[in-house]
Amino acid sequence: MLNIWVFAGLFLGLCIGIRMLFHRPFLKKLMGFSLLGHTINLLIILSGTTPPQENLLGRPPFVESGLHFNEIVDPLPQALVLTAIVISFAFTAFLVVFYLLAERDHQQ
């Protein structure tokens, strides 16, 4: 298993992110959504380093000559994370517009 402190940190990130979603002000909700999204993306990246690749946590997924298959980080989760980041980015933009319009309607 990977270092327990990595998972404890990510769990803390998830808890804080979900707790922030319950605050009333919109910007706190937005920050909570960002924190939640990025923590989940980190979890997906972590899923690409199964043992025996534990000591490669920060390594980019390039293949150099002479490397054994065990010494490569899996590049597919990083592609998945790119998709998830793009989706949460688009959704953040949508949320901001949504709340602007809601406030405008409320003032009327």
Added chain:
Amino acid sequence: MNVAFLFMIPLFGALLQCFPWKVTGRKTIFLITVVLQVLALWSALSSKLPIVIEVGLWPHYAGITWMVDGLSLLFISVTIFLFIPTGWSLLRDGRYETILLHFLTAALIGSFCTGDLFNLFVMYEAFLIASYALFFGVRQLQSAKLYMWMNIIGSAFFLFAIAFLYRSLGSVNMNVIAANFHQLQPAHQNLIYLSLSLVFFLKAGLWPLFLWMPSSYPKLPTRLLAFVGALLTKVGLFGFVRLSTLIAPMAFERFHTLFLIIAVLSIFVPLLAALGTSDLKKAFAYFGISHVGLLLFAFLMDRISGTEAFLYYFFHDAIVMAGIFFFVYDYERAGRPDGIFRKSKKATIAFLILGFSAAGLPPLSGFWGEWFILKAATPSILGISVVLLTTFIGLYLILKHWDLHFVARSKKSSKKEFKISFATSYCLVLSLLVALMGMKNSSVFVQTANSLWNSRGIQEAIQRETEITENKRDFQRGED
């Protein structure tokens, strides 16, 4: 015609509708989109199932596979059947909503076609964002907020389950996961299965995750509620059935009692809410919500006959509830009149047929739906009593609204003529055809149910497709 056309035609239709056409132009483009879509559906229905595509000819361990089997085709056909009246009825005065409806349909069809869990997540996000944007048109933004935030938490759980699955098994492809799922420890299987079920139940609106439903669903414009209420919740159930039949059937057996409790509570709590309101739209919105619980209940009753009941009841429920919401739209357009029985014979007939079909009276389609569920539920006392109680309460609801709106007369009611639109009569005729299918005990549902619980057919199709694309890749590479 490739199956991918089913996904791309509404997408291009949406892009074409963005241009500033007049109403006749929009109608022409919509008709062309519909005709092409129906042709694509026809070609999919007449080819050998399951249809497997490797998108971009990438091998399955590096790319996305699309897998269309009987379950997918049933859901896709219902989507297309309901897309036609909703789009036609929205064309004249809802340009914004037409575009969003096309995107929504494309994302729905994509999520039914896909055979890859991460692609399922992407398609879910696409149709969710389209459905959030639909609230802009009706200016009821406050009601959509809970819907959005709960779905965010659901998406987070979905991604967590995908991360854990990838770490344990090395693939997000549904068939690869299905072949290797038994290698995981039972605790890990339960964790993944429960996370994914939580996501699907949240989308479906089952107890206790339906908190977003009462504030947001009845506030949608009624024509859109016909499409959204009939289909968006059922996508959650589609994901759940895929999960439980293909990926993790052994975990499904373990949680049977838990799901039974959830299903029964999901049936009766919305029914209580439906009985408590006298607004026609709200009552039927809550009534439709309780049918999702009934669908889950049917699926839980028995393996093959329960799945057959689930498939037929979904087919009946989507079309009949859409018809009821189109009727409610006609009712609102006529100014919410009272005493409709004296005023308009067509409206009375439409409401009675659709309402009795939803409640479950013979020989309409609701009765055959409940016949299938009862066949799957015997000899369980719980099953029989739940189904009969649902029929009884549904009938009481129909009669209550018959009294409130059709019989009771008041001086102040609107004098406008009650016109039944094309959408309502379309759904009426379609529901009669569905009833005919149920009466004949059409074998397509049993065949689909059998193929779902026996996934060897899908594995063989994957094998065949992999060989074909291997040959194509070698040919393109020039045999080096």
